[in-house]
Amino acid sequence: MSVFETDDHRSFRQDVRDFAASEVAPHVSQMETSRKVDSQVSGWIVAQGWLGLTIPRKYGGIGAGHLAKTIAIEEIARVSAAMGAMLQASQLGAAMIIHYGTEEQKQTWLPQIATGECLPTIAVTEHESGGHVLGMQTTARRVGDHYVLDGSKVYVGNSHIGHVHGVVARTCDADTRPSKSLSAFLVRADLPGVRLVPYQRALGLHGFSFGDIVFDNVAVPASDRLGDEGDGLDVAYSSSVLYGRPNLTAVALGILQATADATVSFTKKRHRYGEPLAHHPVIGQRIGRLEHQLRTARTLAYQAAHMLDHGQACDNELINAKYYTVETALDATRDAVRIHGGAGLRTDRPLQRFYRDAIHIDAPAGTAEIQLHRLAETALGVDRGQWSERFAHLTALPPPATAKENAA
Incomplete structure (x- = not known):
């Protein structure tokens, strides 16, 4: 119990704890044994609407705030850190839209995320740059009313179960040379040229997907850019x-x-x-x-x-x-x-x-x-x-x- 919790928080905690005990805990052993990306338990969790804890009610979310989100992730991770990681990773993709999305983008994506119909990811890290975001090599060049993305991202949370990837890329200037500015895009997972690298098993978090994605000449509508050009960082x-x-x-x-x-x-x-x-x-x-x-x-x-x-x-x-x-x-x-x-x-x-x-x-x-x-x-x-x-x-x-x- 914490002084920061209200009675509503404590009641919500018990609901999440009960769910984790009944619906998540029985599957932990199987996730550990198979070490494969889980989609079934992940689906059950997001169907509870907890991706919408910080999404405003006007966009179909719960609007309960960051402490409620913390409690939900904590209680799921207490039973399965892999599923806690799954729940937390999708929140970052939603945050990109909450912070920088247009009203149309918010109306389009946030209700789907809030209900669990859509799992967003955030795809920033690359092999050669690691935590040095400005060193990324993935590019986005403007062609008419589209941007064409080329490059790859690694360690993307929920990579193999995500529906839309929040990709940050280096924007090319007019003569197609990479510039210093970075821009962000909502890239649908089913677009031609989006390719998942076969999943590599890791030391822990068995059941959670954090894999690699290749973008090969992927045409993304300009309307799916998040913020202005140069806002990617x-x-x-x-x-x-x-x-x-x-x-x-x-x-x-x-x-x-x-x-x-x-x-x-x-x-x-x-x-x-x-x-x-x-x-x-x-x-x-x-x-x-x-x-x-x-x-x-x-x-x-x-x-x-x-x-x-x-x-x-x-x-x-x-x-x-x-x-x-x-x-x-x-x-x-x-x-x-x-x-x-x-x-x-x-x-x-x-x-x-x-x-x-x-x-x-x-x-x-x-x-x-x-x-x-x-x-x-x-x-x-x-x-x-x-x-x-x-x-x-x-x-x-x-x-x-x-x-x-x-x-x-």
Whole structure:
């Protein structure tokens, strides 16, 4: 329980928790065994309408805000980090449209996303550029009323189950030479020339798709450009900061909670020298440290989401929450495996899965080093402003209706 939660949040948490226990948990073992991209469980989750948690009601969304979104991702990730990652990744694609879409684009795409009919992705990263977005090589050249895209993207969340890809590419100038400006486009997955690379299995997050997409002479209508030419970097960064960081924080928080649950249960049941393992001072201290980490991480995560919901400047809080929670999840899962001993390494127990899954949460939306670099910029007074201020009118929840308005 957190001071940032309302009764509505707590009720919603229980609904998501019940759903995760009944509809997601029974399929985790199969996802781990097959290590294939899951579409069935993913479909069940998005059908609940949770992609629309931050989509305004006027576009068919729930409009419940970022803290509600954090709770949903956390509770799903507590059972399956892979499905938590699936839920969080699609939110970034929706964010691109919320932040930079025209009214027509919002009316076209957001209702479909809110109902789960459409899964959007965000496709920015490339092999040669990694986190250096300005180093990307994918190009978009204007030809009449279309842009023609050529290049490839890697590690695209929900790549193999997405319906529309939010692609950032280097815009070509008039003589078709790549310019320094980046632009963003909504690229339908079924357009000719869009090709999925056969999925490569990864260390963790089994069931989640984060694969590679090739764009070969893909003609995208100019009406599907997001924002103006040259807005691509802003489209990518605003989504990454305001959605990517809190969403990944929520996944890490779910892993951390699951780790605490499993460790406490194990140390209560396992006996050494005639008493539960939990009663041994060293183990008790480790459990106390885990509880401290969990409480601190949840406070940081919920505070940042609460600030987003209230239109407050909170870029640094979002950065701090991601850094602390992901680093803590990495440390905590490693320590929990040690507490479990040999039992923690067995594939019939969840600890090794938590450990593998936690490693996947570091790089997206900026590694730990990137988060520290951003915090250093703020400390040194050289940061470039806050996205949470620029988009406060879109992240903040509308004020609650007055008694008079409710009566009307």
